[in-house]
Amino acid sequence: MELTGAEIIIECLKAEGIDYVFGYPGGAVLHIYDAFYKQDDVQHILVRHEQGATHAADGYARATGKPGVVLVTSGPGATNAVTGIATAYMDSIPMIVITGQVPSHLIGNDAFQEVDSVGITRPIVKHNFLINDVKDMALIFKKAFYVATTGRPGPVVIDIPKDITAEKTEFEYPSKIEMRSYHPTVKGHNGQIRRAIELIKSAQRPMIYSGGGVILGNGSEQLRTFTRSLGYPITQTLMGLGAFPASDPLSLGMLGMHGTYEANMSMHHCDVLIAIGARFDDRVTGSLEKFCPEAKIIHIDVDPASISKNVKVDVPIVGEVAPVLDAINAELAKITEPSNLGAIEKWWAQINEWRAQDCLKYDQNSKIIKPQYVVEELYKATHGDAFVTSDVGQHQMFAAQYYGFDKPRQWINSGGLGTMGFGLPAAMGVQLAHPGEMVACITGESSIQMCIQELSTCKQYSLPLKIINLNNGYMGMVRQWQEFFYEKRYAMSYFDALPDFVALAESYGHVGIKVEKPEDVRPALDEAFKQKDRLVFLDFITDREENVYPMIPTGAGLNEMILV
């Protein structure tokens, strides 16, 4: 039977097992919305701004490992989606973004709501397509999903002119796809794996540094086996938290600019660094000249371009984390008597000295609410089981430092692009993916206002999020940098007018609670989580000038931290 382009889109999404599409209608996508109207298999979630659609799809993808799907119209629909596409790109999140386009015959004519979506998104997608013929539709969708979800994942944009969605053709979804130009590496090179194992076995001061790639590649189990069988210390990047349990004594917490003292010192002094699914981001390495000066470096990554990009490595292994670690673990299991036990014991003694520094301590007797305290109490109130999304800034770092993530895909934040406004819409995607679970969005009064309109979406779909607003009246991280590096000239890092967040939440039909005293923090959290079917907006009035410690200033090495 012949189907229209719009109907084919629905069929492709069904064939890929997609249950939700996040979007916003407009002229160029009306045929597609009409096709949505006539079916019940794929549910459309109507957001209030296209940026919200992309972050929601992104949050859904991060929480499930399945690709998130977005549908927006041409012109401003596509440009509004750009921030969310770039956010997904920087964190390698599988996503399909369908953008409507003006009819084929108008392309290039500066038509109403026309924009070169393929051109605009080109540097922030893994790949993009413009469909010129309805006959290509099914194959392009197959390719798009294949490219988005394999290798190093990423967003793929499909731009579809309006006329193509009305034209008809026979529909058949390809069962297999073969692309002569795209062959992601899965298994690691055996010779390299052998070289890595030799280094790992002989290490005197080893360090495991794992990143978001472990979560994306579903390699958490393998990472746990690897780390525990060796008994080596492990630190995780902002994007990697949860892949290895924070509660495990082998975990030294996060590393980098706001990482723990023990993690950064261990990085600096290690002799073998085992980097797994991490990309040596500048927020992790600090000064490249001073980075891990004594270490031989092993780097496991699915993306060959990540290897030796910032830091030259000694043993690169290109492949997916899970199969590579499986191969390494199988070899390690054969070792009965490790030869470096004494050295490892000495190394741990040194690490434990660094640990004793207790770098995450903060004032427990404050009469003002400390943001760290809110996160710690959130952990207790949720027994560490909540999905936590965040926006970007101080609250993001506090969340990463004080909510001990034990499971992969539990911690969802914009690490690469650092997009304020990410947290709330991302939490919507997470809640839709996990309807019965606790989902908290840790945010600040500045970030939350960037996508606040999505509170309306939450009402429409009854998403019982818990919004943890750490309200210090400042763009906290900007203010912190201005305090440290601009002699406290707080240029534009505060708002002279803030909304009454309680009234705002209530006007959207939600519950709002304002919390001003430390002793009220836990009761308010408990009350919020008791309201299982309501969104609760908790406005915590926190210490205005609290800073995130430790901190590595720009240009410093990992051993040159500012401590409390």
Place this chain on the structure above:
Amino acid sequence: MVYEADNSEAVEMKHIISILIENEAGALSRVAGLFSARAYNIESLTVAPTDDPSLSRMTLVTSGTDEIVEQVCKQLNKLIDVVKLVNLTDDVHVERELILIKVKAENEARDEVKRIVDIFNGHIIDMTDTTYTLEVTGDSEKIDALLKALEHITMLEVVRSGQLGMGRGAKGMGCKPC
């Protein structure tokens, strides 16, 4: 394992890279965009379809340290449309460039230019009473030498094709078996 001090990485070198890429709209902009986005240097870029019309072949000349050029190649390979990439600089290869020059050719210069074109195995492909249009092919050094030889002649217009390259020997770069 011995790691010797390696000073070569600091040296900027010219590299000639051959790319087979899907002949699709936008393929060229993906390559060009990559260079501007990552602040890589691009000296010349030529592109045209091959005997297989679904494939285009590009020859790209860039310069940088070994490390940067390695990154350039990896990033190019990462583009979904790139089917195959070879850094020709790594192996023996031939390079050719075509130049067209329109020069003033009057009085003594008229014979002088003709002699120079002959020495460089070139041709005069158009003429007027006062001008010649020259065509010369060769590697970049030869083309540079030609321009130097013509320095005292008034050049009205110069266009260079950018380099083309191909590896020497029996092996081909294409998708087809040899």
